[in-house]
Amino acid sequence: MNRNNEHLINITHMPLSANNPNRSSWLYVNKNSDFPIQNIPFGVFLTKDDIITIGTRIGDTAIDLGALHQLGYFDGIPLTDDIFLQDTLNDFIADGRKTWRLVRNRIAEIFDAENPILKNNTAHKETILFRLDEIEMKLPIYIGDYTDFYASKEHATNVGTMFRDPDNALLPNWLHMPVGYHGRSSSIITTHRPIHRPQGQTMPEGAKKPVFGPSKLVDFELEMAFVTTDANELGEPIPIHEAEEYIFGLVLFNDWSARDIQKWEYVPLGPFLGKNFASSMSPWIVTLDALEPFRVESPKQDPKPLDYLQISGKHSYDINLEVGIIPKGSKETTVCKSNFKYMYWNMAQQLAHHTVNGCPVNSGDMMGSGTISGPTEDSYGSMLELAWKGTKPLKMKDGTERKFINDYDTVVMRGYCENEDVRIGFGQLKTQLLPVFNPKKK
Numbered sequence: 371m372n373r374n375n376e377h378l379i380n381i382t383h384m385p386l387s388a389n390n391p392n393r394s395s396w397l398y399v400n401k402n403s404d405f406p407i408q409n410i411p412f413g414v415f416l417t418k419d420d421i422i423t424i425g426t427r428i429g430d431t432a433i434d435l436g437a438l439h440q441l442g443y444f445d446g447i448p449l450t451d452d453i454f455l456q457d458t459l460n461d462f463i464a465d466g467r468k469t470w471r472l473v474r475n476r477i478a479e480i481f482d483a484e485n486p487i488l489k490n491n492t493a494h495k496e497t498i499l500f501r502l503d504e505i506e507m508k509l510p511i512y513i514g515d516y517t518d519f520y521a522s523k524e525h526a527t528n529v530g531t532m533f534r535d536p537d538n539a540l541l542p543n544w545l546h547m548p549v550g551y552h553g554r555s556s557s558i559i560t561t562h563r564p565i566h567r568p569q570g571q572t573m574p575e576g577a578k579k580p581v582f583g584p585s586k587l588v589d590f591e592l593e594m595a596f597v598t599t600d601a602n603e604l605g606e607p608i609p610i611h612e613a614e615e616y617i618f619g620l621v622l623f624n625d626w627s628a629r630d631i632q633k634w635e636y637v638p639l640g641p642f643l644g645k646n647f648a649s650s651m652s653p654w655i656v657t658l659d660a661l662e663p664f665r666v667e668s669p670k671q672d673p674k675p676l677d678y679l680q681i682s683g684k685h686s687y688d689i690n691l692e693v694g695i696i697p698k699g700s701k702e703t704t705v706c707k708s709n710f711k712y713m714y715w716n717m718a719q720q721l722a723h724h725t726v727n728g729c730p731v732n733s734g735d736m737m738g739s740g741t742i743s744g745p746t747e748d749s750y751g752s753m754l755e756l757a758w759k760g761t762k763p764l765k766m767k768d769g770t771e772r773k774f775i776n777d778y779d780t781v782v783m784r785g786y787c788e789n790e791d792v793r794i795g796f797g798q799l800k801t802q803l804l805p806v807f808n809p810k811k812k
Contacts, residue, residue, distance in 0.1 A: 384471050386659055388478035391791035395481045396489045397499075399429035404786055404795020407481055410474045411619070411654035411796075412459055415505040422508065424454040424462065427654060428481055432500040435477075441494055443480055447472045458512045459655070463599045463618045464733035470618065471659060507653035509560045511597060511734040516558060516649070517724060518593075518625060518641075518738040519550040521715035523669070525743035528755045533633075545673060548715035548723045550740075553625075554646035558736065560653045564802040567777060568647040570631040584806045585628035585644075587760075588775045591741040592693050592751035592783060594710055595623035596717050597655055598735045605728035610681045613718040614658060616731065622652040622691075622783045622799040623738050629754055629774070649738070652783070652799040660794050664688045664787040668716045675719070678726055685716040691742060691785045693751070698778035700768040705756055708742050708749040710785070777805045 388410055395407040405411065405427045415432060416422050423436040436454040438444065449469070453462055462469070480488050488494055520526055523540075526549075530539030543549065559565070567588055571580045601616035602608050608616060625645065632644025665684035674680070689710035694702040715723075717737070725731060741751040750756045753774050757763055763771035775781065780802040786795030 384468065385475070386471065386662060388471075388474045389660065389662060390478070391663075393478060394483045395428050396483045396485075397428045397431045397481055402793070403429050404793065404797050405429055405654075406792060406794070407478055408792045409656060409660050409794045410477050411656045411660070412462070412510065413654045414457060414459060414508045414510045415500075416508060417500060418504040422457045424456065424459060425505075426477060430502050432502060432505050433477070433481075434498050434500065437498045438477075438480070441497070443488070444473065444476055447476060449473075457508070458734065459510050460512050460734040463511070463597065466599060467615055470657060474657065474659060507560060507562075509558070509651075510653060510655055511736070513555040513558055513734055513736050514732050515735045516553045516555040516738070517550050517736070518553045518645075518740060519548050519715065519720055520544075520740040521548050521550075521713050521720065522740055522743050522751070523714040524712060524745055524749075525741040525751060525755065528743060528750065532754070532759050545671075546675065547679070548720045550720070550724070551640050553641070553649070553738070555736070557646055558649045558651060559801075560651055561799045561801070563650070564804045565626065565648040565650075566804050566807040568628045568631065568643070569806055570628065570643045571634055572630040573634045580634060585631050586774070587629035588803060589627045589629050589753045590693065590775060590781045590783075591625040591627055592691055592706060592708060593623040593625050593739045593741060594620050594689065594691075594785065595651060595736050595738045596620050598721070598731045598733070598737065600733045601721075601731040602725055604730050606725075606730075607678075607728060608722055608725040608731070610678060610718050610722035613721040614685070616721065617658050617717055619655040619657040620661065620687075620689075620796070621655055622785050622796050624650040624781060624783055624799060624801060625738055625741070626650070626801075627752070627754075648801075650799055650801045651736070652796050654797055656794065656796055661687050661689075661787060663789060663792065664794070666711050669712070669714055671714065678722060679719050681716075681718055685718045686711050686713060687787065689785050689787050691751075691783070694782040694784075695766065695772060695775070696780040696782060697766055697768055697770060697776065698780075700766065702782060703764070703766045705753075705764055705772075706749065706751060708744045708751050710739070710742060712742060712744045712749075713739055775803050777803060779803050
């Protein structure tokens with residue numbers, strides 16, 4: 371058994387000193403930065419010396435946690451010698467929330483403006499600190515399993531209205547459980563890695579038989595995804611009030627879709643080639659601890675969920691989200707502004723439902739929220755909705771129009787939380803869509 375009540379009680383009483391809004395860093399941080407000293411996200415990067423390491427970021431400075439650990443800055447925290455010298459965060463995540471919190475609190479102490487120890491050690495700083503242009507961000511986790519939910523009521527209603535009828539937009543089960551499916555983890559990539567327009571079978575309007583060719587309706591989906599730690603054994607459900615203890619953090623997530631391939635294939639078994647060609651995630655994982663000041667209540671659920679899905683209090687987060695499209699050689703046009711707090715089913719409910727049948731969840735597993743659409747037309751989280759199945763094209767700054775994503779368009783996603791004291795963000799997630807893959811002839 372991974373879980374025990376003593377562990378949960380210990381975590382509840384552990385201080386979250388890294389979140390102190392009055393703390394400032396001796397590293398320079400722009401006032402609009404997503405990465406103040408109160409954030410301390412985790413990622414994996416390649417250094418200028420071609421060394422791969424686990425790191426964090428304050429302002430525009432990347433911090434090599436492997437070097438920091440080797441130089442003794444984590445003394446007193448029970449960590450293995452090689453915990454930060456790996457090419458994924460999986461083992462660190464598997465250490466559990468107590469370790470994450472101890473490490474994050476210690477990093478905040480080391481880089482506090484009042485702490486001179488590393489600040490005044492030039493040799494150590496040269497080993498530990500990097501400019502962003504000296505590093506290359508990598509996929510931060512090995513993703514064994516990936517689940518995608520369908521948990522935004524506005525999105526599900528919009529899609530149901532388009533493809534069925536407004537009176538039956540939501541299927542009968544939707545208001546009773548977080549609907550989801552298991553996706554393909556091998557095609558999850560991080561920022562700046564381009565993807566190719568997928569090919570597959572489609573059934574053109576009025577045709578008698580399917581055709582094969584490039585998807586004509588490639589779409590983004592504005593999502594967030596959470597990353598889990600080792601949580602349970604086969605057969606063991608995670609009770610809803612413990613679920614958040616097994617969530618490491620969140621990333622921005624673009625779950626690419628080929629709508630025409632998807633429409634032809636998804637009955638009777640659901641998404642397959644229309645979804646598995648690519649999903650993009652932002653490279654820095656922002657911990658649930660860092661997001662603590664931005665907790666909000668989820669939308670009211672009616673009808674009341676079954677007992678195993680019932681939870682009270684604030685279990686969603688006020689995260690501002692936006693999507694932009696950059697046509698090749700042109701300026702960015704913002705096409706969507708949404709918020710994570712619109713999600714009907716929250717993360718605790720998703721994880722409790724995922725495991726209620728005894729499905730085990732492992733370190734580095736990823737759970738996508740599903741498209742996050744808000745209540746207004748400019749807050750819809752996909753081109754399918756924004757251009758309403760192609761009937762309302764969006765105008766770009768360069769005068770061109772978009773019903774879906776064109777070749778060489780770059781889709782940019784951003785997310786941040788902000789209150790009077792602090793801004794905690796996710797940076798940005800950028801992906802360019804290239805034409806259909808063309809194998810080079812030897």
